Amino acid sequence: MSASTVTPKPLHVAIIMDGNGRWAERRGVPRALGHREGVQALRRTIKAAPELGVKCLTVFGFSTENWSRPADEVSDLMGLIRAFIGGDLKKLDKAGVRVRVLGRRAGVPADILKLIDHAEATTAGNDKFLLQVAFNYGGRSDLVDAAQALVDRAAREGTFEVDEDTFGDQLSTAGSPPVDLIIRTSGEQRLSNFLLWDCAYAELVFQPVLWPDYGPEALQAAIEEFSRRERRFGGREVLEAPVSPSAERVVI
Template identity: 70%
Template sequence: MTAPPADVPGSQTGPRHVALIMDGNGRWAQARGLPRAIGHREGVQALKRTVQAAPELGIECLTVFGFSTENWRRPAEEVSDLMGLVRSYVASDLNRLDREGVRVRVLGRRAGLPADIRAIIERAESTTATNDRFLLQVAFNYGGRADLVDAAQAWVDRVLAGEATGPLDEAALETGLSTAGAPPVDVIVRTSGERRLSNFLLWEAAYAELVYQDVLWPDYGPEALGDAVRQYRQRDRRFGAVEVEPVLAAG
């Protein structure tokens, strides 16, 4: 997944896979004198707009950071609100996503989630499992470090079970990541003006372009996503290589 494409130098197209850190819900609400929960609800509307716009921009896969392993530290009421948004989003949009050919895949740890949330995740994945027009990955109860630990542990378990031998290499570790099988991440976008990864897709970020946008997530939509795509296409992606100028023969 982290290997660069064969045609690294040259004109830039794509991206195929965009990852989004959806940041700024709380600040959006605070600026309007509203509860943080309203900001999260408006953030869901922004997600709907963005998912619908992505295929029109040539994007094949969108990975969004919905709930991190660190978000459990937030106030219990806010965590409960976030869980409620998962319930309402799937209830209101799953059928539409399925009709539009969107495959839903949820990344992250299932252990520790409420039983009904696990059931909702499984229903969303099973309902859309055969869709192939677009892939929507939702990182939920996800952390990049935790995902690497889980991938390494999965390899250890395979070795102990006699299912794998030899040293652990990058390709083997990658098969144990939540994102295994998805296209390589081309660009990671963070909204709200913050400029850090916050434990998101640490392995997958190896060759990803980073785009930071000064827009709070509830205000996000097709125009902002299009701007991120334009920024990506203006980058010169060399992956450690150097473009060599052609040598002109003396004549």
């Protein structure tokens, strides 16, 4: 790649934090310890991301499918979420981090909903860095919820036109920048129902490191891989995402 076509660093990085269970199994320790070490990896990554030029970080914390895991594991994960939000909020706020939580609110324990609302309200005015945590989130459910919201609006207001912007405004990710880079750890190579709308033109990087071992060096390596690529958005060679490409309109 010539110097004139170097891809800029990604502004929005999304991470599927995979491998906590395998990390624990390889060490012969409970899976709960793997999840706890995964929180430490998250803290390291949040600290490193802005230092590497990232402006927005979205992490897959808990999916709509994760409720089917054993009850004790779900309970431990809920405890970690409580501890992370409750224990790290002051530090994140002081650093100018805005916190958003993506996903469905229905079915989430009331005390966690209260913590989420408090975290979002407390950091709403921060603009140095955006941290989005996908919690009780699924890409398909987000699309379904957006479609239902538009159907409900049509029932109230009558027929209207829908384009990509109108639809995107109904997603829980509305207002966040397009995803430039999606990282999945542990060597698995799939999206697992993560940010299906938002990753339309994202670059994908799969890293073999298990999530509890993740940190600044691994994130930097993923960003360097991103920067070696020539990004295309349906054209022959484009380095910047197109601005709101014209899209078909659907009347509902």
